Amino acid sequence: MIQVKNLIKVFGTKVAVDDVSFSVEKGEVLGFLGPNGAGKSTTMRMVTGYFRPTSGSVKLCGIDMLEEPEQAKQRLGYLPENAPLYSDMTVASFLAFCAEMRGLHGADRSKAIDRVLDLCFLDNVRNQSVDTLSKGYRHRTCFAQSIIHDPDVLILDEPTDGLDPNQKHEVRSMIKRMGKDKAIIFSTHILEEVEAACSRAIIIDRGKVVADGTPESLKKLVPGANSLDEVFRSITRPDTEHKKAA
Amino acid sequence: MNNRNIQNTIAVFKREFLAYFNSPVLYVIVVIFLLASMGFTFFFSRILDSEDVSLTERFFVWHPWIFTVLAPAVGMRLWSEEHRLGTIELLLTMPVSPWQAILGKFFAAACVWLIGLFLTFPIVWTVCYLGDPDMGPIISGYTASYLYAMACLSVTCAVSAITRSQVVCFIVSVAFCMVIALIGDPGVTHTIVATVPSWAEGIVRFISYFSFMDHFFEMTKGIFVFRDVLYFLSVVVVTLFITNLALRAKRA
Numbered sequence: 332m333i334q335v336k337n338l339i340k341v342f343g344t345k346v347a348v349d350d351v352s353f354s355v356e357k358g359e360v361l362g363f364l365g366p367n368g369a370g371k372s373t374t375m376r377m378v379t380g381y382f383r384p385t386s387g388s389v390k391l392c393g394i395d396m397l398e399e400p401e402q403a404k405q406r407l408g409y410l411p412e413n414a415p416l417y418s419d420m421t422v423a424s425f426l427a428f429c430a431e432m433r434g435l436h437g438a439d440r441s442k443a444i445d446r447v448l449d450l451c452f453l454d455n456v457r458n459q460s461v462d463t464l465s466k467g468y469r470h471r472t473c474f475a476q477s478i479i480h481d482p483d484v485l486i487l488d489e490p491t492d493g494l495d496p497n498q499k500h501e502v503r504s505m506i507k508r509m510g511k512d513k514a515i516i517f518s519t520h521i522l523e524e525v526e527a528a529c530s531r532a533i534i535i536d537r538g539k540v541v542a543d544g545t546p547e548s549l550k551k552l553v554p555g556a557n558s559l560d561e562v563f564r565s566i567t568r569p570d571t572e573h574k575k576a577a
Numbered sequence: 578m579n580n581r582n583i584q585n586t587i588a589v590f591k592r593e594f595l596a597y598f599n600s601p602v603l604y605v606i607v608v609i610f611l612l613a614s615m616g617f618t619f620f621f622s623r624i625l626d627s628e629d630v631s632l633t634e635r636f637f638v639w640h641p642w643i644f645t646v647l648a649p650a651v652g653m654r655l656w657s658e659e660h661r662l663g664t665i666e667l668l669l670t671m672p673v674s675p676w677q678a679i680l681g682k683f684f685a686a687a688c689v690w691l692i693g694l695f696l697t698f699p700i701v702w703t704v705c706y707l708g709d710p711d712m713g714p715i716i717s718g719y720t721a722s723y724l725y726a727m728a729c730l731s732v733t734c735a736v737s738a739i740t741r742s743q744v745v746c747f748i749v750s751v752a753f754c755m756v757i758a759l760i761g762d763p764g765v766t767h768t769i770v771a772t773v774p775s776w777a778e779g780i781v782r783f784i785s786y787f788s789f790m791d792h793f794f795e796m797t798k799g800i801f802v803f804r805d806v807l808y809f810l811s812v813v814v815v816t817l818f819i820t821n822l823a824l825r826a827k828r829a
């Protein structure tokens with residue numbers, strides 16, 4: 332459902348994303364791993380059509396993002412990094428706006444709002460201004476926005492960032508549940524999360540894909556490593572033989 | 578435009594328009610606008626003391642300067658706020674074209690000015706009470722005034738697309754609007770013509786033709802000049818095109 336081919340993004344002289352290709356099928360949850368500044372957010376911004384790639388192509392459900400951006404974006408739900416929200420709105424009016432932008436009106440819209448308020452445990456802050464929400468609630472509101480139209484493709488940039496352990500667990504199991512009939516990409520630098528929620532993971536370092544496989548197969552990449560954590564540290568550390576091997 | 582395009586534009590418009598009424602800034606601006614436009618008319622132009630109750634020389638004459646400052650105050654949040662909050666990333670990854678978003682936002686701010694100008698009706702009521710004014714110049718005066726506000730607003734819209742700071746946007750936009758107003762001022766043109774070599778005089782006169790001011794005053798004189806309406810509308814169209822380019826450049 333998501334096909335990314337030879338994606339390159341150059342900022343000035345800096346190559347932020349360097350020839351990244353992957354694809355995600357329906358029913359897959361892809362974990363996007365990498366140290367800070369590796370190019371995870373930049374890749375996601377290109378997949379969602381926010382950034383224009385320097386070169387390469389992105390297809391969602393067979394629709395080319397560069398040729399038919401509006402059609403492709405219709406299939407897409409996106410949670411940007413830091414969960415931005417319009418600070419002058421209430422949770423319900425924000426979700427109503429997002430639903431309308433997705434072409435949901437009238438009864439369909441109310442139903443969609445009620446569904447996500449329920450799913451993301453936002454019912455008790457329904458009429459609260461988003462400006463006064465705590466970080467966890469802000470995150471969940473923005474998350475609710477991304478699933479309001481029940482999209483086929485879901486892109487989540489650090490969906491568990493800044494949440495407490497209970498909320499992290501909740502979001503992870505939600506991702507896993509929704510992963511059954513969607514194609515999901517989420518980025519993180521927490522490795523247990525990958526084992527908990529992903530069917531596949533990609534490790535990206537300095538703009539390049541350095542490993543791609545199931546969490547189990549990634550563990551086998553580095554002989555002697557018994558946790559994903561060790562694998563991560565050894566293949567994303569610059570100038571080691573493991574990196575070349577990967 | 579098909580149905581879906583219009584619905585998107587309306588959704589953006591509605592959100593933006595309500596956002597204005599959720600913030601105190603709008604009320605402050607409208608009150609300042611009313612105080613300034615009425616105050617200047619009654620106290621500086623002394624409309625009550627004169628025999629002639631024409632609004633052109635006493636009421637509309639102040640509007641370009643008021644809009645130079647207040648239109649940027651209304652427009653500065655349009656894209657700057659979107660950049661600052663990061664919501665632009667949400668907005669532009671929704672199935673909406675940049676044009677639908679630009680138009681929705683611009684119309685919301687334009688509507689605010691429609692309300693602002695409407696609230697100056699007591700002045701029309703006053704001149705009707707004092708005498709029997711010709712409605713023609715009043716209508717064309719309001720049209721000119723509104724178009725002037727739209728021109729300042731669209732300039733602000735373009736500036737706000739490139740900065741995340743509302744303050745920077747405000748200052749830069751006021752400066753732009755002021756320069757575009759002043760280049761047509763006969764005094765200013767005269768001074769510049771006197772200092773440049775003679776071959777450049779034509780260029781100066783040509784540039785001064787693009788001032789908002791000339792077009793504004795020709796319209797307020799009561800002759801409904803199609804050319805001037807077209808001028809203001811093309812200013813709006815061109816600056817909204819620049820907004821689109823600026824947004825695309827900002828997205829990298």
Ligand SMILES: Nc1ncnc2c1ncn2[C@@H]1O[C@H](COP(=O)(O)OP(=O)(O)O)[C@@H](O)[C@H]1O
Pocket residue numbers: 342347365366367368369370371372373374829
């Ligand atoms: N708009 C931009 N302009 C210039 N450089 C950028 C921009 N966005 C990201 N970068 C650079 O690209 C690199 C990758 O950033 P990012 O994708 O945010 O990393 P990650 O999300 O993996 O932490 C970083 O070095 C960052 O400085």
Ligand SMILES: [Mg+2]
Pocket residue numbers: 371372373412
């Ligand atoms: Mg990031």
